[in-house]
Amino acid sequence: MSSPPAIHDCIVIGAGHNGLTCAALLARAGRSVVVVEAAERLGGAAATREFAPGFRVSAGAHLLHLMSSRLQKDLQLESHGLRFAARRMPSTALAEGAAPMLLGSGLSAADAGKFAQYQARMRRFAQALGPLFSAVPPRLGTHHWRDRLSLLKLALAVRRLGRRDMRELLRIGGMNVHDLLEEHFESDMLKGALAFDAVLGANFGPRSPGTVLTLLYRLAAEAAAEDQGLSQPIGGMGAVSEALAAAARAAGATVRTASPVATILFRDDHAVGVSLESGEEILARSVVSSADPKTTFLKLVGARHLDAGFVRRVDHIRARGLAAKLHLALKSKPAFPGLDAAQMAGRLLHAPSLEYVERAYNHAKYGEFSARPILEITVPTINDPSLAPEGQHVLSAIVQYVPYTLKEGWESGRPRLLDAVLDSLQALSPGLRDSVLFAELLTPPDLEREFRSSGGHWHQGDLAFDQFMMVRPVPGAAQYRTPISGLFLCGAGCHPGGGVMGVAGRNAARELLQGALAA
Amino acid sequence: MNGTAPHFKQPLLKTPFHERARSLSQVDSFIPWAGYTTVDVFTAVEQEYFAIRNATTLYDLTPMVKYRIAGREACAYLNRLVTRNIEKLNPQRVAYCVWCNDGGHLIDDGTVFRVGDQEYRLCTAERQLDWLLDSAIGFEVTIEEVTEQIAALAVQGPTSCSVLEAAGFRGVSNLKPFDIGRFALGQAEVMVSRTGFTGDLGYELWLAPQYAEELWDTLMAAGRTRGIRAIGSQALNIARIEAGFIMPNVDFVSAEHTIRIGTEHSPLELGLAWLVDFKKGHFTGRRALKQESNAGVRRQLVGLDVEGNKPAHNALLYADQDGKREIGSVTSAVWSPTCKRNIALAMVEAPYHNIGSTVWADIYLNRELRWERRMSRARVVERPFYAPERRRITPPAQF
Numbered sequence: 062m063s064s065p066p067a068i069h070d071c072i073v074i075g076a077g078h079n080g081l082t083c084a085a086l087l088a089r090a091g092r093s094v095v096v097v098e099a100a101e102r103l104g105g106a107a108a109t110r111e112f113a114p115g116f117r118v119s120a121g122a123h124l125l126h127l128m129s130s131r132l133q134k135d136l137q138l139e140s141h142g143l144r145f146a147a148r149r150m151p152s153t154a155l156a157e158g159a160a161p162m163l164l165g166s167g168l169s170a171a172d173a174g175k176f177a178q179y180q181a182r183m184r185r186f187a188q189a190l191g192p193l194f195s196a197v198p199p200r201l202g203t204h205h206w207r208d209r210l211s212l213l214k215l216a217l218a219v220r221r222l223g224r225r226d227m228r229e230l231l232r233i234g235g236m237n238v239h240d241l242l243e244e245h246f247e248s249d250m251l252k253g254a255l256a257f258d259a260v261l262g263a264n265f266g267p268r269s270p271g272t273v274l275t276l277l278y279r280l281a282a283e284a285a286a287e288d289q290g291l292s293q294p295i296g297g298m299g300a301v302s303e304a305l306a307a308a309a310r311a312a313g314a315t316v317r318t319a320s321p322v323a324t325i326l327f328r329d330d331h332a333v334g335v336s337l338e339s340g341e342e343i344l345a346r347s348v349v350s351s352a353d354p355k356t357t358f359l360k361l362v363g364a365r366h367l368d369a370g371f372v373r374r375v376d377h378i379r380a381r382g383l384a385a386k387l388h389l390a391l392k393s394k395p396a397f398p399g400l401d402a403a404q405m406a407g408r409l410l411h412a413p414s415l416e417y418v419e420r421a422y423n424h425a426k427y428g429e430f431s432a433r434p435i436l437e438i439t440v441p442t443i444n445d446p447s448l449a450p451e452g453q454h455v456l457s458a459i460v461q462y463v464p465y466t467l468k469e470g471w472e473s474g475r476p477r478l479l480d481a482v483l484d485s486l487q488a489l490s491p492g493l494r495d496s497v498l499f500a501e502l503l504t505p506p507d508l509e510r511e512f513r514s515s516g517g518h519w520h521q522g523d524l525a526f527d528q529f530m531m532v533r534p535v536p537g538a539a540q541y542r543t544p545i546s547g548l549f550l551c552g553a554g555c556h557p558g559g560g561v562m563g564v565a566g567r568n569a570a571r572e573l574l575q576g577a578l579a580a
Numbered sequence: 581m582n583g584t585a586p587h588f589k590q591p592l593l594k595t596p597f598h599e600r601a602r603s604l605s606q607v608d609s610f611i612p613w614a615g616y617t618t619v620d621v622f623t624a625v626e627q628e629y630f631a632i633r634n635a636t637t638l639y640d641l642t643p644m645v646k647y648r649i650a651g652r653e654a655c656a657y658l659n660r661l662v663t664r665n666i667e668k669l670n671p672q673r674v675a676y677c678v679w680c681n682d683g684g685h686l687i688d689d690g691t692v693f694r695v696g697d698q699e700y701r702l703c704t705a706e707r708q709l710d711w712l713l714d715s716a717i718g719f720e721v722t723i724e725e726v727t728e729q730i731a732a733l734a735v736q737g738p739t740s741c742s743v744l745e746a747a748g749f750r751g752v753s754n755l756k757p758f759d760i761g762r763f764a765l766g767q768a769e770v771m772v773s774r775t776g777f778t779g780d781l782g783y784e785l786w787l788a789p790q791y792a793e794e795l796w797d798t799l800m801a802a803g804r805t806r807g808i809r810a811i812g813s814q815a816l817n818i819a820r821i822e823a824g825f826i827m828p829n830v831d832f833v834s835a836e837h838t839i840r841i842g843t844e845h846s847p848l849e850l851g852l853a854w855l856v857d858f859k860k861g862h863f864t865g866r867r868a869l870k871q872e873s874n875a876g877v878r879r880q881l882v883g884l885d886v887e888g889n890k891p892a893h894n895a896l897l898y899a900d901q902d903g904k905r906e907i908g909s910v911t912s913a914v915w916s917p918t919c920k921r922n923i924a925l926a927m928v929e930a931p932y933h934n935i936g937s938t939v940w941a942d943i944y945l946n947r948e949l950r951w952e953r954r955m956s957r958a959r960v961v962e963r964p965f966y967a968p969e970r971r972r973i974t975p976p977a978q979f
Contacts, residue, residue, distance in 0.1 A: 366862050368867070372717050
């Protein structure tokens with residue numbers, strides 16, 4: 062049977078950082094690539110936009126810490142315009158009525174010794190697990206040498222930790238982060254701040270099982286990105302996406318915005334292109350989707366082209382966002398008592414104790430928002446004044462625990478949540494409320510609309526033990542391939558997941574170049 | 581008590597025909613079936629069997645699980661669910677279908693009735709609302725179990741058409757195989773389909789449960805001079821083996837219920853390739869079945885004609901008389917009273933599944949508590965074993 066002439070080698074759906082990374086790598090390998098993005102602007106959840114006249118902010122993620130410098134160099138992001146306003150930004154824990162604590166400093170003698178030990182060990186674990194990020198996850202139950210080799214590597218990485226560390230890794234692997242931290246430390250602020258990273262963007266409280274694993278996963282992701290620490294790009298996170306897009310274009314890819322895909326096209330059970338909402342059809346030898354798995358399979362492909370069991374698994378992916386994003390336009394620089402200039406320019410965590418974080422989580426479980434949410438705060442204008450008018454500032458905060466479905470409804474809930482968050486901020490930074498010119502609060506349903514990600518989830522699906530690696534997003538689609546030949550995935554919904562890493566996009570490009578688009 | 585006792589105190593329900601059945605039961609032989617108590621044998625199996633082939637029989641089908649599937653995308657939904665092309669199923673027609681999981685392994689078989697433009701009824705032996713609902717993700721369709729809302733009675737046998745005509749179902753003789761007709765019986769509307777599990781002339785009647793006894797009495801009265809008889813499951817089982825029909829949990833286990841690897845079966849293995857339409861578009865299991873179809877089946881359910889007169893119940897099958905190379909096993913076996921042949925259904929490894937192959941059945945016989953073993957030659961033969969022309973002729977002969 063003759064198929065119509067494929068105009069392109071590959072269509073990438075979505076110009077988020079993973080889609081763009083994938084497109085850039087494919088284009089650089091000489092493949093003809095077109096990227097179609099639904100939104101007017103590039104970047105997906107790594108984008109900068111104006112939220113009040115003259116005030117710009119990173120609309121989703123607001124810090125870069127997981128994109129490896131090798132990938133940045135590979136794609137020459139610097140020459141494509143990526144510059145940093147700050148690197149290796151410190152993290153500081155805040156608590157009402159207590160002195161701020163630069164993470165790991167000012168500890169009691171007992172905590173100080175243990176902290177160094179804890180960090181060293183967690184780093185060893187992270188470094189053992191980090192290499193898994195760049196590998197295609199193995200399929201289970203096959204006899205294929207590639208799958209076996211991949212499993213062997215995983216076993217070897219753990220084995221090479223040595224007897225004591227391996228035993229400790231296996232001991233803590235299934236534990237909750239609350240118990241782990243209680244074993245080690247006395248300081249409430251330290252424990253709260255360390256737990257924050259285990260639950261950020263996840264549907265977990267510190268006492269939820271598996272939270273040590275999510276913490277290790279974040280640390281492993283940082284290890285895979287050579288532990289560069291937190292960075293703030295000049296111009297916000299949108300600058301990362303712009304640089305990726307420039308790299309893709311320079312390599313010959315076409316990047317089209319405002320081109321929402323209506324459906325993926327099939328011929329003889331093979332993906333042959335996409336049909337845009339405008340009616341335009343674009344044909345290609347393969348289609349790669351960086352949209353989340355639910356959107357890709359249930360909306361763009363459609364259940365009728367897939368087996369029922371597979372659709373059930375996709376439908377069951379846990380992808381309800383639990384974090385909101387707050388953007389404030391401020392008249393003046395906010396003051397947090399006790400913080401020095403370096404700390405002010407860094408990341409501020411409001412998670413004063415394990416108890417506080419767990420309580421904050423309780424509400425969300427029952428369809429309410431936390432009256433006292435936990436916060437990750439940055440004031441990006443300190444490092445990058447270009448984001449706001451002269452002398453004025455922007456505050457960007459991730460507000461966790463905010464459920465996707467609020468019992469009272471978001472109509473009345475949103476202003477009440479904003480009020481609660483502003484109260485919390487006011488307590489940490491007296492006078493902040495009076496300085497607010499404009500406030501924008503994006504709840505999970507808002508984020509879902511803005512980023513077209515099912516459930517408004519930051520990572521296109523919970524990062525949890527049952528949604529990691531060979532079961533991410535679902536068995537049968539965890540190797541960037543899908544049950545439909547010619548259709549691939551490259552988004553955060555795949556291994557190794559969310560966070561602005563670009564690893565899923567890079568792994569997918571590699572898979573395509575070795576398979577469907579091999580020379 | 582029936583309506584008032586909590587469900588856990590009446591683990592088996594009674595069908596709307598139960599009182600009539602109980603009054604006719606002479607040997608008090610009841611068995612559970614899909615949550616109902618049903619008759620295994622009324623009088624004697626042979627008597628009941630011969631009524632199927634020579635007269636008319638009533639068989640209570642009510643425990644068959646029934647689902648109402650309706651909505652704008654009901655057809656698209658069913659087409660993705662089953663392996664046959666449902667688009668080709670016209671209103672007031674019935675199609676025998678199977679459906680598979682993602683691996684192309686059989687979940688169940690059943691009949692799809694197109695009862696309206698956008699309304700279908702699916703009848704199956706096993707409950708599977710969960711699979712049906714999972715399959716509905718992404719489709720505009722409603723699925724509802726209606727088993728208890730519909731009484732069902734099979735009227736089967738060479739005189740069945742005449743019995744129905746005499747009972748007031750005027751024009752039932754015009755129904756072709758797999759047609760659906762609707763008739764008035766007093767206050768009740770009775771849906772009649774020319775379908776069945778006997779491989780003989782026969783009909784299945786569907787109606788609201790409150791009219792069930794009235795229907796039973798009317799048919800019994802109309803059939804008195806035409807040899808009508810109520811039958812239990814044992815007699816039906818002989819007929820269905822002769823007709824070559826498969827039974828869940830006898831000839832295959834639903835892929836959703838198997839635990840051991842390799843015990844599930846594809847429709848190709850069950851000899852149902854004629855039900856699989858690769859050209860109609862996607863359906864669940866299509867990719868796996870396509871692969872299997874290209875590679876060829878590794879084993880297949882076949883009909884066996886076994887030497888001697890001892891049914892090869894559960895017999896292991898061998899390639900050689902010495903029993904050195906095992907190649908399969910018998911799933912259903914019976915002495916066919918009509919064919920006068922010792923027949924069986926068996927799952928056999930390739931290439932022994934080809935028509936004409938000889939295999940050896942290791943048959944165990946209990947002779948007054950002394951077990952004996954007999955290696956009997958068996959030949960792979962065409963199914964069905966018994967297929968009288970009258971099952972298809974329209975209008976059927978009148979008696």
